[in-house]
Amino acid sequence: MSQKHDQGLSREERHALLQSVADLSNPQERYRQLLADGGFMGDERMVYNLQPENTAFVLSNTDLFSSANGVMGLGNIRPLIPLNLDPPSHTKYRTLLNPLFSPGRMAEQRDDFAVRANALIDGFIDQGECNFTEDYAEIFPSSVFLGLLGLAEDKLNLFLGMRDGILHPERIDPEAVGGDEAVKRVRDATAHQIYEYFGELVDRRRVEPTDDIISRFIETEVDGYKLSRDDILDIMFLFVIAGLDTVSDSLTCFYAYLATHPDQQRTLVAVPEIIPSAVEELLRWETPVAIAFPRIATQDVELPGGQHVPKGCPVIVNLGASNLDPTLFDEPYEVRFDRPRNRHIAFGKGVHRCLGSHLARYELAVTLTEWHRRIPEYRLKPGHEDLNYKPGIRHVQDLMLSWPG
Numbered sequence: 044m045s046q047k048h049d050q051g052l053s054r055e056e057r058h059a060l061l062q063s064v065a066d067l068s069n070p071q072e073r074y075r076q077l078l079a080d081g082g083f084m085g086d087e088r089m090v091y092n093l094q095p096e097n098t099a100f101v102l103s104n105t106d107l108f109s110s111a112n113g114v115m116g117l118g119n120i121r122p123l124i125p126l127n128l129d130p131p132s133h134t135k136y137r138t139l140l141n142p143l144f145s146p147g148r149m150a151e152q153r154d155d156f157a158v159r160a161n162a163l164i165d166g167f168i169d170q171g172e173c174n175f176t177e178d179y180a181e182i183f184p185s186s187v188f189l190g191l192l193g194l195a196e197d198k199l200n201l202f203l204g205m206r207d208g209i210l211h212p213e214r215i216d217p218e219a220v221g222g223d224e225a226v227k228r229v230r231d232a233t234a235h236q237i238y239e240y241f242g243e244l245v246d247r248r249r250v251e252p253t254d255d256i257i258s259r260f261i262e263t264e265v266d267g268y269k270l271s272r273d274d275i276l277d278i279m280f281l282f283v284i285a286g287l288d289t290v291s292d293s294l295t296c297f298y299a300y301l302a303t304h305p306d307q308q309r310t311l312v313a314v315p316e317i318i319p320s321a322v323e324e325l326l327r328w329e330t331p332v333a334i335a336f337p338r339i340a341t342q343d344v345e346l347p348g349g350q351h352v353p354k355g356c357p358v359i360v361n362l363g364a365s366n367l368d369p370t371l372f373d374e375p376y377e378v379r380f381d382r383p384r385n386r387h388i389a390f391g392k393g394v395h396r397c398l399g400s401h402l403a404r405y406e407l408a409v410t411l412t413e414w415h416r417r418i419p420e421y422r423l424k425p426g427h428e429d430l431n432y433k434p435g436i437r438h439v440q441d442l443m444l445s446w447p448g
């Protein structure tokens with residue numbers, strides 16, 4: 044990859060670029076190579092950047108790089124809140140939402156998360172093996188959400204179906220691959236289901252509030268402003284796509300790493316107090332959400348790296364490369380659970396920094412705590428050592444783990 048920009052990309056170059064960024068199996072080395080080669084590529088139709096200084100600049104300047112880029116073709120009929128908004132309306136929503144996802148609020152859920160984690164582990168511990176992706180990682184975040192919404196466990200399949208209908212339409216209809224009609228059909232039908240289901244739930248909670256997250260959305264008020272029914276639906280739509288897969292995918296990346304690093308497994312067992320800091324380091328190292336959502340240049344802009352971005356051009360920035368920045372991290376290519384002041388940007392940077400970061404941290408830390416208490420030693424199941432990292436958000440399909448009986 045080169046600093047190439049002005050001439051525009053040939054079809055082959057665009058293909059090579061997409062191939063090189065879609066291969067997520069060994070991203071740290073890949074980012075190193077791409078950075079050595081300039082870390083910037085694009086033309087007037089698209090820019091892909093890995094240079095940390097540019098990434099920080101793009102994510103910090105919402106007046107120059109807008110997130111208000113339409114409805115994204117996920118079946119949603121309005122922009123997602125707060126992801127597809129710019130300040131000042133973005134600020135209004137974050138002011139309302141931040142207190143509901145504060146570290147204190149999320150800490151209140153810790154025991155509930157542990158019960159849910161243990162129930163899943165109960166299901167396979169005696170077998171001495173599991174498909175970690177399917178048996179734990181894909182279920183746990185949805186189960187946690189049911190708890191936050193005050194819904195019973197029998198709604199789990201409904202939730203998993205909503206998530207799949209938008210993010211993995213091929214699981215609903217095998218013909219729904221690529222960008223074709225079948226994908227649109229599945230997404231539109233699922234979106235309709237999301238609006239219907241959560242619409243009814245909002246109506247119910249308005250009449251009979253409980254201690255769940257929807258009731259809190261209804262009650263919360265800042266400077267006389269309250270969330271409307273549509274606001275809540277647009278937030279819930281984003282939660283289904285931003286709050287479920289991200290944690291599942293992070294878990295598979297974490298366990299693929301840990302299963303192949305027995306020394307660090309032993310550290311987590313011997314010194315469980317280190318788990319919160321191990322979570323931060325694994326988030327930095329794996330950066331499961333490797334790229335931010337595209338931003339659109341609102342005017343012609345010169346980046347700190349000297350590159351020119353024309354007005355209207357979508358800009359994709361890579362978060363994983365920033366998390367290997369030697370000016371921010373000592374020995375960035377080493378995974379150190381005791382790394383002090385780990386200022387990674389795996390949750391993004393700037394005003395759109397992840398709303399669910401504290402929720403995600405608790406989900407990840409509770410999993411590591413309960414798992415290592417009960418399954419202190421594990422590895423990749425023999426015969427399943429080749430890990431299949433899928434494109435999109437980084438994750439390992441069918442991560443098979445085994446442990447002594």
Ligand code: HEM
Binds near residue numbers: 124137285290337390
């Ligand atoms: C380990 C798991 C997670 C990771 C790695 C992650 C990562 C991210 C990243 C990188 C962004 C910024 C995107 C951008 O600027 O383009 C983001 C935004 C967001 N995330 Fe997460 N996320 C995780 C879990 C969650 C959870 C559990 C929730 C549920 C509440 C959530 C809700 C959101 C929302 C609502 C936004 C948009 C914030 C805004 O636009 O102001 N995320 N996340």
